[in-house]
Amino acid sequence: CTVREKPEQKAYSIVGRYQQLKEHNPDAIIGITGCVAQQRGEELLARMPTLDFVLGPGMIHHLPEVLRDMEGGRKGICAVGFENGCPAHLPVPHTPRLRAYVTIMQGCDNFCSYCIVPSVRGRERSRPSSEILAEIDALVRRGTKEVILLGQNVNSYAKHNPGELTFPRLLAKIDEIPGLERVRFTTSHPKDLTKELIEAFGTLEHLCEHFHLPFQAGSNAVLERMNRGYTREQYLTQIRRLREVAPQISITADVMVGFPGEVDDDFRQTLELVQEVEFDGLFSFKYSPRQGTRSAQWQDDCAPEVKQQRLAALQELQRETTLKKNKRLEGTVQEVLVEGSSRNSPRMMMGRTGCNRIVNFSGGTARVGELVMVKIDDGLQNSLRGELRR
Ligand code: 5AD
Numbered sequence: 001c002t003v004r005e006k007p008e009q010k011a012y013s014i015v016g017r018y019q020q021l022k023e024h025n026p027d028a029i030i031g032i033t034g035c036v037a038q039q040r041g042e043e044l045l046a047r048m049p050t051l052d053f054v055l056g057p058g059m060i061h062h063l064p065e066v067l068r069d070m071e072g073g074r075k076g077i078c079a080v081g082f083e084n085g086c087p088a089h090l091p092v093p094h095t096p097r098l099r100a101y102v103t104i105m106q107g108c109d110n111f112c113s114y115c116i117v118p119s120v121r122g123r124e125r126s127r128p129s130s131e132i133l134a135e136i137d138a139l140v141r142r143g144t145k146e147v148i149l150l151g152q153n154v155n156s157y158a159k160h161n162p163g164e165l166t167f168p169r170l171l172a173k174i175d176e177i178p179g180l181e182r183v184r185f186t187t188s189h190p191k192d193l194t195k196e197l198i199e200a201f202g203t204l205e206h207l208c209e210h211f212h213l214p215f216q217a218g219s220n221a222v223l224e225r226m227n228r229g230y231t232r233e234q235y236l237t238q239i240r241r242l243r244e245v246a247p248q249i250s251i252t253a254d255v256m257v258g259f260p261g262e263v264d265d266d267f268r269q270t271l272e273l274v275q276e277v278e279f280d281g282l283f284s285f286k287y288s289p290r291q292g293t294r295s296a297q298w299q300d301d302c303a304p305e306v307k308q309q310r311l312a313a314l315q316e317l318q319r320e321t322t323l324k325k326n327k328r329l330e331g332t333v334q335e336v337l338v339e340g341s342s343r344n345s346p347r348m349m350m351g352r353t354g355c356n357r358i359v360n361f362s363g364g365t366a367r368v369g370e371l372v373m374v375k376i377d378d379g380l381q382n383s384l385r386g387e388l389r390r
């Protein structure tokens, strides 16, 4: 993933390590795929003579042909284009999985000024709903109980596919698949969050009460420079509406500190927003310039120590909030999807609530994949502990 920091270095050192494989086995094939491949392309082949191929995320479905070509003696293949539409259906793994990820769209049209995604993942493309529904149906038949729908911006699903279902309608169809217990999705953009989608939380039986809605910054001046297309006030209104429809909804978000020009007062507004919303989880990042983005042309003027202090302040505030919210659940009974035995204590079992909190529980055995009711006794920093209710 090339969204943050410098993953290229990691890619180079991994290829360096795999080089030894070729010394033992001259037929070994080494390739790089994903966003670093997209970003650097041919440059990677020039820099690493042992590398055999480079495939961008829009070309990954050509892997079988690439491997055949390599066996035929071709070397140095580099494919980093984007074809129209989403790549045809990738093979679904054969091992049954309780929780499965299903890509519904790829790419992004938003061009937030700091973000490399539109250039490494291309423009928005959505898969046909018939294909998505068939894939989920096949997964459920093999034992999947929970699906997580993936896309850079799932709210604008099928924006370029006339006559296709909207995202809330797609959710409604998925909700009807027999045997599927839970549906989640990520990621959403606040500017594309519609009333219809918010209302889905009040009507769809299997839609988990969990929403990941990145806000990135609490100051309107910074949001504007980020090209996010909403204000702090509009974001807070979206949160209020979600909570009106689903009062228990768990809300998580992404936020950045140290964006070019972010002064103390901007950061104070970010902290205040976090305090006001009381997120159930927060992913906070230090801004880093990414090549080719608009903000990379601006001076990265926030000192590393200031970025670090701001990150630490946010994380501390969030730790307190998470613990407070977990404690509030003490005494309640939660529906838990059982995943297996608990990591720390083999006599306990582990599962997750609809809000995605980890629950370790005792009081008898439950089958993996079963939905059980658990009375919560302890709200801890990173998990809940409780007892099975039969
Ligand atoms: N620097 C730091 N964080 C970034 N993100 C995206 N681009 C950058 C960047 N240049 C963060 C955003 C996004 C998450 C996936 O990564 O918060 O939501």
Ligand code: SF4
Binding pocket: 108, 109, 110, 111, 112, 115, 116, 117, 118, 152, 153, 189
């Ligand atoms: Fe990047 Fe998300 Fe903005 Fe798209 S919406 S440009 S993926 S931050």
